[in-house]
Amino acid sequence: MTTSAPAGAPPAPRKTPKARAWKLPIRLDRRYLPVLGTFVVLALMLIIGGTRYENFLTPAVISNLFINNAHLIVLAVGMTFVILTGGIDLSVGSVLALSTVITAALLQAGWPVAVVLPLAVGAGTVIGLAHGVMIHYFQVQPFVATLAGMFFARGLCFLIAPESIAIDNASFVELATWVQIFGEWRMTSSVLVALIVVGLGFLVLHFTRFGRTVYAIGGGEQSALLMGLPVPRTKVLAYVVSGTCAGLGGLLFAMAFRSGYSLTGVGMELDAIAAVVIGGTLLTGGTGFVLGSVLGVLVLGLIQTIITFEGTLSSWWTKIVIGVLLLIFVLLQRVLSLRRT
Amino acid sequence: MTQQTTPPVVEMTGISVEFPPVKALDGVDFSLRPGEIHALMGENGAGKSTLIKALTGIHSPTAGTIRVDGVERRFSGPADARAHGVSTVYQEVNLCENLTVAENIMLGAEPRVLGGLNWRAIRRQAATHLERMGLDIDPASSLGSHSLAVQQLVAICRATVGDCKVLILDEPTSSLDTDEVERLFTVMRGLRADGVAILFVSHFLDQVYEVSDRMTVLRNGTLVGEYVTADLPAAELVQHMIGRSMDVLEAAEEVLEQAERPAETTPLLQVVGLGRKGSVQPFDLDLYEGEVVGLAGLLGSGRTELARLLTGADRADVGQARVSGRPTRLRNPRAAMRHRIAYTSEDRKGEGVVDGLTVRENIVLALQAERGWMRPLPRKQVDELVARYIKQLGIRPANPEALLRNLSGGNQQKVLLARWLATAPRLLVLDEPTRGIDVGAKAEIQKLVAELAADGMSVVFISAELEEVLRISHRIAVMRDRRKVAEIDGGGATMDQVVDLIAGGGAA
Ligand SMILES: Nc1ncnc2c1ncn2[C@@H]1O[C@H](COP(=O)(O)OP(=O)(O)OP(=O)(O)O)[C@@H](O)[C@H]1O
Ligand SMILES: [Mg+2]
Numbered sequence: 144m145t146t147s148a149p150a151g152a153p154p155a156p157r158k159t160p161k162a163r164a165w166k167l168p169i170r171l172d173r174r175y176l177p178v179l180g181t182f183v184v185l186a187l188m189l190i191i192g193g194t195r196y197e198n199f200l201t202p203a204v205i206s207n208l209f210i211n212n213a214h215l216i217v218l219a220v221g222m223t224f225v226i227l228t229g230g231i232d233l234s235v236g237s238v239l240a241l242s243t244v245i246t247a248a249l250l251q252a253g254w255p256v257a258v259v260l261p262l263a264v265g266a267g268t269v270i271g272l273a274h275g276v277m278i279h280y281f282q283v284q285p286f287v288a289t290l291a292g293m294f295f296a297r298g299l300c301f302l303i304a305p306e307s308i309a310i311d312n313a314s315f316v317e318l319a320t321w322v323q324i325f326g327e328w329r330m331t332s333s334v335l336v337a338l339i340v341v342g343l344g345f346l347v348l349h350f351t352r353f354g355r356t357v358y359a360i361g362g363g364e365q366s367a368l369l370m371g372l373p374v375p376r377t378k379v380l381a382y383v384v385s386g387t388c389a390g391l392g393g394l395l396f397a398m399a400f401r402s403g404y405s406l407t408g409v410g411m412e413l414d415a416i417a418a419v420v421i422g423g424t425l426l427t428g429g430t431g432f433v434l435g436s437v438l439g440v441l442v443l444g445l446i447q448t449i450i451t452f453e454g455t456l457s458s459w460w461t462k463i464v465i466g467v468l469l470l471i472f473v474l475l476q477r478v479l480s481l482r483r484t
Numbered sequence: 485m486t487q488q489t490t491p492p493v494v495e496m497t498g499i500s501v502e503f504p505p506v507k508a509l510d511g512v513d514f515s516l517r518p519g520e521i522h523a524l525m526g527e528n529g530a531g532k533s534t535l536i537k538a539l540t541g542i543h544s545p546t547a548g549t550i551r552v553d554g555v556e557r558r559f560s561g562p563a564d565a566r567a568h569g570v571s572t573v574y575q576e577v578n579l580c581e582n583l584t585v586a587e588n589i590m591l592g593a594e595p596r597v598l599g600g601l602n603w604r605a606i607r608r609q610a611a612t613h614l615e616r617m618g619l620d621i622d623p624a625s626s627l628g629s630h631s632l633a634v635q636q637l638v639a640i641c642r643a644t645v646g647d648c649k650v651l652i653l654d655e656p657t658s659s660l661d662t663d664e665v666e667r668l669f670t671v672m673r674g675l676r677a678d679g680v681a682i683l684f685v686s687h688f689l690d691q692v693y694e695v696s697d698r699m700t701v702l703r704n705g706t707l708v709g710e711y712v713t714a715d716l717p718a719a720e721l722v723q724h725m726i727g728r729s730m731d732v733l734e735a736a737e738e739v740l741e742q743a744e745r746p747a748e749t750t751p752l753l754q755v756v757g758l759g760r761k762g763s764v765q766p767f768d769l770d771l772y773e774g775e776v777v778g779l780a781g782l783l784g785s786g787r788t789e790l791a792r793l794l795t796g797a798d799r800a801d802v803g804q805a806r807v808s809g810r811p812t813r814l815r816n817p818r819a820a821m822r823h824r825i826a827y828t829s830e831d832r833k834g835e836g837v838v839d840g841l842t843v844r845e846n847i848v849l850a851l852q853a854e855r856g857w858m859r860p861l862p863r864k865q866v867d868e869l870v871a872r873y874i875k876q877l878g879i880r881p882a883n884p885e886a887l888l889r890n891l892s893g894g895n896q897q898k899v900l901l902a903r904w905l906a907t908a909p910r911l912l913v914l915d916e917p918t919r920g921i922d923v924g925a926k927a928e929i930q931k932l933v934a935e936l937a938a939d940g941m942s943v944v945f946i947s948a949e950l951e952e953v954l955r956i957s958h959r960i961a962v963m964r965d966r967r968k969v970a971e972i973d974g975g976g977a978t979m980d981q982v983v984d985l986i987a988g989g990g991a992a
Contacts, residue, residue, distance in 0.1 A: 362581060
């Protein structure tokens with residue numbers, strides 16, 4: 144046996160070559176496993192759908208997947224920030240509705256688009272800021288603070304407009320119907336916005352100090368504080384990001400349906416949370432990726448698509464499948480984190 | 485000496501900190517000069533960590549002034565202190581396990597290009613810092629995958645990033661092995677030569693004497709005095725710290741000497757070929773009643789991992805275990821507890837204490853869990869039990885209703901120990917039970933362990949401090965590279981012999 148190992152030499156030198164072999168293609172870190180899992184599920188669903196139904200794996204269907212879920216992608220990006228800090232934002236569905244209502248009402252009153260759009264998004268920003276302040280400075284539980292925000296925003300919707308308001312402003316319609324066509328692929332303005340948001344979210348999380356502090360807070364708020372990181376500012380900003388995304392999501396929703404209605408987006412916060420969790424982000428914070436959340440949204444959207452293609456199934460099956468998937472993913476994460484320790 | 489003439493970089497005068505009704509600090513003066521290593525000494529709960537936190541703005545003093553570089557300051561928190569060149573490594577490791585080593589080192593001070601983080605530079609700079617500390621780990625690995633000791637060194641790396649005039653290390657060596665301590669001291673001496681002022685807290689007197697230039701002693705939140713290390717004999721230092729002479733320590737020594745190795749019977753716990761992939765290679769071990777078995781080995785040699793297998797904290801994938809001769813599977817800690825096997829974890833913060841509960845609740849936690857939640861312990865019995873351990877271990881404040889998070893580090897450790905003692909186990913596995921515990925209490929705990937063994941308990945004692953293991957054990961199992969390499973008789977073993985085995989020189 145090798146008795147000549149010097150004191151303090153790292154044990155098990157055999158491990159190194161193996162680790163290096165793993166490194167070569169991409170660094171297959173444990174952290175990427177949940178996202179990879181989501182990716183596999185998505186791929187499986189595409190394959191199953193593609194073999195079961197004709198016209199499933201077509202550019203038109205895939206394009207529609209993005210078009211129909213653009214607003215949810217934006218919500219999920221914002222939600223990812225909040226969940227990464229270990230918080231939650233229950234208000235995004237209501238804030239989205241508020242944004243659609245503000246857009247529709249102001250356009251109806253004849254305000255110019257250039258003023259209305261920032262106002263609608265800004266409403267979300269302000270509500271997010273209020274959440275952040277309540278949560279950090281007044282130590283209100285995120286669940287409770289954003290629950291209050293949820294009721295508040297929904298109430299505000301009814302105050303502004305109890306009935307659905309159609310949008311016929313010419314420049315808004317023009318914006319909404321803008322589309323870029325590449326062969327059979329279509330990209331609408333809302334998809335473009337969603338993709339930009341995803342790109343920005345990714346850059347901010349991985350290439351700014353703010354983004355890294357978000358992760359650090361999720362890893363341990365007390366530690367982050369003692370490490371001298373700007374915890375208060377970062378936590379508040381995470382909710383501002385989520386609120387802003389919800390406001391923007393509302394705009395995309397208004398563009399899609401050309402109307403503002405106080406009852407839109409009921410329960411949509413739960414879709415966003417589900418997408419984030421299915422995308423591999425831990426609800427306890429600190430681990431997860433924006434791109435995972437996008438995959439999560441696509442999985443949700445694809446379930447819907449498959450059930451539409453099936454034709455005979457009730458749309459409630461969507462909920463059942465989402466429920467089952469959520470359970471599987473949470474269990475998977477549990478197993479992964481158990482194996483780590 | 486030129487040091488006497490340099491003006492202090494940190495000067496604290498008349499500092500008082502109160503946590504009503506406790507007065508944690510009462511008019512304490514403290515000064516720190518550039519280019520010195522200054523030890524802050526005192527018993528558990530003397531107020532060392534509190535003084536540090538008062539300086540860095542975590543606690544606000546009710547009285548007193550703080551001057552840094554001659555300017556009066558009250559920092560708003562660690563970030564503010566750091567911005568003024570005061571970096572701190574707090575008593576518990578405070579890093580983010582979900583991030584990589586490189587990120588933990590550079591977080592908040594990352595190099596940037598075009599407004600975005602420059603990941604290449606982050607890794608490169610982190611690697612330089614790691615190298616200076618002599619740490620050979622991948623900066624891109626996740627922090628959580630490393631042992632507590634490595635995490636501690638990473639925390640120190642982090643503190644030295646950037647412009648650091650004052651470096652505060654609160655018990656940095658409590659989870660380190662001799663080698664790492666030496667490495668740390670080399671780094672500290674290097675920084676001292678660069679003019680950095682270092683504040684160092686440790687309960688290891690030999691380390692303090694090895695590395696420090698001056699020391700300040702606190703007792704019960706008041707200043708005892710400031711001394712030049714070279715002029716203060718250790719006995720006198722201890723007297724200053726505990727307010728009485730060394731008698732206690734000697735009394736402990738006596739009990740230990742009386743303790744004899746018991747006659748062999750059936751082992752209480754016998755394991756054959758027990759092992760777990762990637763953790764410990766298969767090993768045999770017999771544990772008898774009335775015997776203290778010490779585990780010696782370097783950090784990462786598998787000491788803790790072995791203990792975790794013995795107590796079901798980790799599940800073995802090969803090998804058998806017998807309890808009193810009967811084959812058993814120790815699948816989880818509960819199963820082990822049914823056989824009256826208890827384990828105190830080395831990771832006090834992560835696995836041990838519940839800091840939102842009171843001292844009383846923490847002490848009875850394991851005992852209550854064992855009885856089941858349906859049968860609460862009679863309150864009177866609880867109070868008696870708690871009072872006994874508070875007295876026996878000298879837990880301070882001696883208030884059963886104090887919240888654990890408000891106790892000093894060493895006192896939290898004592899509560900953890902009390903929790904497992906309260907279950908009256910037949911086999912008690914103690915992983916670093918004296919970490920962060922002051923000299924007086926350490927002797928008390930060693931004495932207690934010897935007494936428990938004399939009463940028939942079987943004890944496994946793990947400690948990075950070799951003298952302690954040698955002193956207290958009937959038998960010593962030596963670990964190296966995640967293998968049990970030798971088992972020797974504790975009575976006749978010498979320090980050199982064990983060191984040889986640990987290093988691999990004298991192995992069979
Ligand atoms: N947040 C708090 N609330 C109430 N009491 C506290 C708080 N923090 C510390 N104390 C008390 O102040 C006293 C000093 O504690 P401190 O942590 O400074 O001790 P220490 O000298 O660092 O001890 P150790 O060597 O055990 O780390 C203790 O009695 C402790 O219980
Ligand atoms: Mg302390």
